[in-house]
Amino acid sequence: MLLSPALAISAVLFTLGVAGVLLRRNAIVIFMCVELMLNAVNLTFVALAQILGMGGQVFVFFVMAVAAAEAAVGLAIILAVYRHKQSVSLQNMNLLKDG
Amino acid sequence: MLLTFFWIFGVIAMGSALLCITRKNPIACALWLVVTLFALAALFVLLDAQFIAVLQVLVYAGAIMVLFLFVIMLLNLGRPGPTDIKGPVGVLAAVVLAGALLLQLRVLSAAQLPSSIQLPAGTVAALQQQQGMVAAVANPLFNAYLVPFEIASVLLLAAIVGAVVLAKRKL
Numbered sequence: 001m002l003l004s005p006a007l008a009i010s011a012v013l014f015t016l017g018v019a020g021v022l023l024r025r026n027a028i029v030i031f032m033c034v035e036l037m038l039n040a041v042n043l044t045f046v047a048l049a050q051i052l053g054m055g056g057q058v059f060v061f062f063v064m065a066v067a068a069a070e071a072a073v074g075l076a077i078i079l080a081v082y083r084h085k086q087s088v089s090l091q092n093m094n095l096l097k098d099g
Numbered sequence: 100m101l102l103t104f105f106w107i108f109g110v111i112a113m114g115s116a117l118l119c120i121t122r123k124n125p126i127a128c129a130l131w132l133v134v135t136l137f138a139l140a141a142l143f144v145l146l147d148a149q150f151i152a153v154l155q156v157l158v159y160a161g162a163i164m165v166l167f168l169f170v171i172m173l174l175n176l177g178r179p180g181p182t183d184i185k186g187p188v189g190v191l192a193a194v195v196l197a198g199a200l201l202l203q204l205r206v207l208s209a210a211q212l213p214s215s216i217q218l219p220a221g222t223v224a225a226l227q228q229q230q231g232m233v234a235a236v237a238n239p240l241f242n243a244y245l246v247p248f249e250i251a252s253v254l255l256l257a258a259i260v261g262a263v264v265l266a267k268r269k270l
Contacts (some may be wrong), residue, residue, distance in 0.1 A: 002105055002146060004208070009109040009142070011204035013116055013135070015197045020120030022193035026183040028171060029120075029128050035163065036116055036132065039139055042155075046148045051217050054226065058240050060151050064158050065251040069258030071163045075170045076265035082174050083268075089183060 006047035013040035027078050027088045031071075038067050105145050112138035123184065126177045129167050136160040147224060150232045 013036060020033030042060045049056025078088055085092050112135050119131035136159045143152035171177060184190070227235045240248060 002102065005102065005105055005109060006142065006146060007208035008205070009113060011201060011208055012113050013139075014204065015201040016113070016116040016120055018200055019193050019197035022196060023120060023185055023190060024183055025185065026125055026176070028125055028167065028174075028176065029183065032128055032132050032167060033120060035159075036119065036135065039136065039159070042151075043139060043142060046143050046146050046151055049148065050146060050223055051212070051220075053218055054223065054235055054239050055243070057148055057151055057236050058244050060148075061154075061236070061240060062244075062247060062251055064154060065255060068158060068163060069254050071166055072258045072262040073265065075166060076262040078170065079173070079266050088174060088176065 003047050003051065006043055010040045010043040010047070013037075013043065025089050025091055027081070027090055027093075028075075030090070031074055031078070035067060035071070038063055101145060105142065108138045108141040108145070112142065121184070123182045124177060124179075125171045126168065129164060129171060132167075133160050133164050136164070147227065150236050 017033045017035075017037035017040060020036065021030050024030050024033070042063055045056040045060050045063070081093065082088055115131045115134035115138065119128050119135060122128050122131060136155060140152040140155040140160070143149070143155060185193070223235075230238065
């Protein structure tokens with residue numbers, strides 16, 4: 001049965017995505033790490049769909065649609081920020097920080 | 100045999116994900132992420148989700164990653180420069196927090212599913228044999244999940260309009 005290896009790989013991929021978000025400062029790379037986390041969850045959905053029914057595969061559909069929408073809007077926001085600040089580093093985005 | 104292939108592609112996925120989060124150049128990150136997505140598509144095939152695997156290659160590795168590479172090249176981020184990886188304290192914090200999360204996820208995935216919610220073994224495989232790969236996904240999508248499907252189309256429309264409004268200099 002492939003369920004437990006799939007869940008193990010999915011857990012590691014999700015953790016790597018979280019580690020990437022914590023590790024990087026480049027907004028686009030952080031965005032790619034979020035996509036990695038979404039994919040790890042997709043793997044869980046597909047693995048569990050084998051024993052819990054096709055609903056899991058349908059949900060992968062919805063996750064992909066949301067990820068596509070998120071990528072389009074998020075990259076547009078990054079473009080707008082870059083036009084404003086000439087940088088995509090999160091270090092330079094401290095408008096709401098005090099002092 | 101199946102398990103061996105599963106672990107081979109799993110190790111490829113995990114290794115390229117690790118390279119993706121540690122490479123300095125954003126283009127290298129994006130290309131390693133593409134490798135991860137392809138390996139995940141292979142895992143989907145091994146998990147009897149061929150249609151999802153095709154979508155993974157078309158939508159993720161194709162459309163979404165091309166969008167990412169477009170933006171990286173549009174902003175000219177591929178040129179060599181200072182690294183964006185945080186210093187030693189940041190790396191330590193990230194490793195510790197990620198390790199704690201991994202531990203929690205391992206405990207969570209070791210939990211036993213109650214047998215009352217599990218389908219009898221081979222039900223999904225029989226359904227796919229009987230209806231075909233695409234129809235087995237399409238039937239629940241257009242019956243039980245019809246309302247979420249329509250909501251997803253509205254979400255995509257909103258995303259298109261939002262992306263145009265945000266990225267355009269002047270409307």
